[in-house]
Amino acid sequence: MILKAEGISKRFLRNTSTSNFSYAVNKTDIILSAGKLTAVIGKSGSGKSTFLSMLAGLLVPTEGKVFYDDKDIYALKDKDLSKLRNKEVGIIPQGQAYLPSLTVLENVMLPCRMYASKGEEEKTRQKALELLESLDIATLANVYPSELSGGECRRLSIARAFIRETGIILADEPTADLDEENTEIVLKALRSAADKNKTVLLVTHEKDALTYADDIYNMKSGTLSKQ
Amino acid sequence: MVIISAFLSFCVFGGSLILSSLKSGLNSLQARLGADIVAVPDEAAKNKDLEAILIQGKTGYFYMDRSNIDNIAKIEGVEAVSPQYFLATVSEGCCSMPVQVIGFEPETDFSVKPWIQKSYKNNIELDDVLVGANINTQVGDDLMFYGHNCKVAARLETTGTELDNAVYTNADTIKVLMAAAKEKGIELLAKNDPDTLISSVLIKVKEGHDPQKIAGEINVHYKNVSAVQTQSMISGIAKSLGGISEVVQILMWVVRILSLGIMIAAFAMITNERKQEFAVLRAIGATRGKLAGIILSESFITGLLGGVLGVALACLLILPFGGVIEQKTSLPYLLPNIGSAALAVLTAIATSAVAGPVAAVFSAVKISKIDTSLILRSN
Known part of the structure; x- marks a missing residue:
């Protein structure tokens, strides 16, 4: 799947010395292709996460368009966009993002359960267990996320993003606060997804991640440039 | 939340039970x-x-x-x-x-x-x-x-x-x-x-x-x-009953309004604490309507559970004290028939079950408009 952004901007109301608005992302274009891991690097506050949220269909751009293949996602109704996000985008958010009342396994299965068809439950469970196995947290399948370490939580997020086998994977600072071993596990998982013909975008401020990327972009004050 | 709902249902059912028992007593006397x-x-x-x-x-x-x-x-x-x-x-x-x-x-x-x-x-x-x-x-x-x-x-x-x-x-x-x-x-x-x-x-x-x-x-x-x-003999009793009925009715309304206020505040607090969960759900494909639906259905279940609990408590605490109420009010007191009692039970449970979603509407609307990207970034 090709993810394309055309002139997207995000403007926030904020009083500065020169204007009442500030741009988190300013007229940015990008094309992400299947089978490639694209990394966007930049300092904190440079607009990377805002950019990723717009690509994920979670934040409406002030201007510009985002296309999944040829589909203008922000022209869709909320119901259709939500379903498209469930089917086509796996999001790995920053930090610890989970439902505390569900077990690790149930958290991973959640995207499939949201638009489930009859008879898929067991298949989903098997797939979730395989993903947890591949990320080395299968033994934690039945524990609650509050008992997980930071690295384990991030692996939970990755398993959840992979369970739907979506065409697009968007990862927002997936290695932040992780030790070397966990960072390597996470980056290898993203690289492996790209190798399986997924469109992978990695937003990070860590230079170590760049060795895994096919394309690297630099985000500075809301403006994207290719390295 | 279940406890607040139970309190609401306890008061609504208990109040109705006492009032209808006093009315039944008067009717029975007539x-x-x-x-x-x-x-x-x-x-x-x-x-x-x-x-x-x-x-x-x-x-x-x-x-x-x-x-x-x-x-x-x-x-x-x-x-x-x-x-x-x-x-x-x-x-x-x-x-x-x-x-x-x-x-x-x-x-x-x-x-x-x-x-x-x-x-x-x-x-x-x-x-x-x-x-x-x-x-x-x-x-x-x-x-x-x-x-x-x-x-x-x-x-x-x-x-x-x-x-x-x-x-x-x-x-x-x-x-x-x-x-x-x-x-x-x-x-x-x-x-x-x-x-x-x-x-x-x-x-x-x-x-x-x-x-x-x-x-x-x-x-x-x-x-x-x-x-x-x-008629003139009964009117004295009816007058006393009218006075008590008025006070109980006012108290029941005070309880309803207070409970609703507390439930609105409690739902707002709980929803705010859980906004990261809702952001995760949104990120994996939940529609805005689905998020609001989760809040409303949870509040309905909470209200329903509280309603059942409150009615059960009221039955346990009020039914055995009919004699004391009769003695203290000096009014005829007769438990209503099964039909009226069942209606009072259903009314109390329904009031509590409906109060949940009513109190949660504000939170549901708010959560349906969450800025998912901001919440996911700030967690």
Whole structure:
């Protein structure tokens, strides 16, 4: 799947010395292709996460368009966009993002359960267990996320993003606060997804991640440039 | 949240249960009386306890000549008349217990018989007595009044009034008891033959005739007899009930408004604490409507659970104290029938179940508009 952004901007109301608005992302274009891991690097506050949220269909751009293949996602109704996000985008958010009342396994299965068809439950469970196995947290399948370490939580997020086998994977600072071993596990998982013909975008401020990327972009004050 | 919902449902159901029990008690009292007018001796009409003796089974007695029955029956507009006899027993050795014994004539009675027949369909034989629901005795037991033994033929169903503490019998039996009381030296009976005495005449007025006018006619034309409209006796109780009902209704509304306010605040707090969960759901494909639906359905389930819990608690805490409520309010108290009780249960549970989503609407709308990207970034 090709993810394309055309002139997207995000403007926030904020009083500065020169204007009442500030741009988190300013007229940015990008094309992400299947089978490639694209990394966007930049300092904190440079607009990377805002950019990723717009690509994920979670934040409406002030201007510009985002296309999944040829589909203008922000022209869709909320119901259709939500379903498209469930089917086509796996999001790995920053930090610890989970439902505390569900077990690790149930958290991973959640995207499939949201638009489930009859008879898929067991298949989903098997797939979730395989993903947890591949990320080395299968033994934690039945524990609650509050008992997980930071690295384990991030692996939970990755398993959840992979369970739907979506065409697009968007990862927002997936290695932040992780030790070397966990960072390597996470980056290898993203690289492996790209190798399986997924469109992978990695937003990070860590230079170590760049060795895994096919394309690297630099985000500075809301403006994207290719390295 | 379940506890707040339970509190709401407890108050709504408990309040309705108490109110409907008091109303049932009043209705039961009205039905039990059955008469439009009661004629009593003049001196009895001046007794401040008359109302309590006639409609609440308080112990007491008074007598007048039975010729008054025929005189009253002749008045135009009178449909039916039936005499009653009152005899208060004492706590001394000659009596099993101090109670009000009420005698009636099964042939003419239209007040006691319809109620008694619900519990006892046979003829009341000489020396048979029927006891009110609160009298502590069994069918077949012997009860002694003024040295005369009577047999308990039946226990009557609850009326919710003090009449549940009285004993009922036919005219023949009570005349025997009055004779026995006379022998024991009851002053009021000393100078008269019990066969010629009655305590009161219950009067039913024909449709289209004015009970007030007939009562006035009795008061003017018959010496030593006073006619009292039963409606005026019950209106005192109805007035007290109205006052209590108003206070309970106001309190129930205060509880409803307070509970709703607390629930709104609690839902807002809980939703705010859980906004990261909702952001995750949104990121994996939940629509804005789905997020609002989760909040509303959770609040409905919470309200429903609380409702059931509150009703169960109210049943446990209020039902056993009917007697205390009756005593403290001095009002007839009778639990409503199954249909009314079921309606009160359903109303309380439904109120609580609906209150949940109503209180959660604000939170649901708010969560449906969350800025997912901002929340996911700030977690």
